Amino acid sequence: MNQSEREEAKRRAGESAAAEVEDGTVVGLGSGSTAAHAIRALGREVDGGLDIEGIPTSFQAREIAIDAGIPLTTLDETAVDVAIDGADQFDGADLVKGGGGAHAREKIVDAAADRLLVVADPTKEVDVLDYPVPIEVLPDARTTVADAVRRLGGQPELRRADRKSGPVVSDNGNLILDCDFGAMPDPAGLAADLSALPGVVEHGLFVDFADEVHVGTETDVTVFEP
Ligand SMILES: O=C[C@H](O)[C@H](O)[C@H](O)COP(=O)(O)O
Numbered sequence: 001m002n003q004s005e006r007e008e009a010k011r012r013a014g015e016s017a018a019a020e021v022e023d024g025t026v027v028g029l030g031s032g033s034t035a036a037h038a039i040r041a042l043g044r045e046v047d048g049g050l051d052i053e054g055i056p057t058s059f060q061a062r063e064i065a066i067d068a069g070i071p072l073t074t075l076d077e078t079a080v081d082v083a084i085d086g087a088d089q090f091d092g093a094d095l096v097k098g099g100g101g102a103h104a105r106e107k108i109v110d111a112a113a114d115r116l117l118v119v120a121d122p123t124k125e126v127d128v129l130d131y132p133v134p135i136e137v138l139p140d141a142r143t144t145v146a147d148a149v150r151r152l153g154g155q156p157e158l159r160r161a162d163r164k165s166g167p168v169v170s171d172n173g174n175l176i177l178d179c180d181f182g183a184m185p186d187p188a189g190l191a192a193d194l195s196a197l198p199g200v201v202e203h204g205l206f207v208d209f210a211d212e213v214h215v216g217t218e219t220d221v222t223v224f225e226p
Helices: 003-018 033-047 059-068 103-112 139-151 187-195
Strands: 026-029 053-056 082-085 115-120 133-137 155-158 175-180 200-203 212-216 221-224
Touching: 003 033, 003 082, 003 115, 003 212, 003 221, 026 033, 026 059, 026 103, 033 059, 033 082, 033 115, 053 059, 082 103, 103 133, 103 200, 133 139, 133 187, 139 155, 139 175, 187 200
Parallel strands: 026 053, 026 082, 082 115, 115 212
Antiparallel strands: 133 175, 133 200, 155 175, 212 221
8 A cells, every 4th residue: 555545545534434423412533644534524514514522632633623613622521422533553442542642632532432433544454463552651750661661571762853852742741652562462461551650641552442443445444343
């Protein structure tokens, strides 16, 4: 799948999930390039009269939603009916997220939603998850968490910025360790171990999160419930 075919697949996946959003609902707005297609599609529906409110999961999602004309709200004001979000990898209902560093807020919103619709291109689907797990850490905990990740069999790497000297700083002011565990046959066990580490704000393993997965191709979309 080349780059333009992949982009087309993402667009189809995003638009397919957006088409499921019903009038009068509150929608969690995911982050990343695939979720962005869903947000823009929802914006077009709002232009056409769809009455929804969105809860963005990142600075990026908020910017796109404002540009698309979607009215915004917060978790302090209302519950979430459905969230639409991308993934870096999925094996069915389990996801690895956080390639864009947005997984902490994504997990809060996605977990709060009645239903999570995952949108992805086919390159993200695997039998066993093996994508490096992003872990957002409080800055003071980056060394102790990295040591603990090594003890758990992972290789941590501090995420560095492209156009700034030093590390990527998350939307929440924290650092991100990309942790390569190789194949992860027991994502639930690893997720519990990572969540227990002092200083971990959130990790990118979303175990049993997806209610529905929309996988786009260059020509079509497959929708399944894991
Ligand atoms: O932090 C980023 C999010 O978890 C994204 O949803 C994930 O990285 C997938 O992004 P994309 O659709 O751009 O591949």
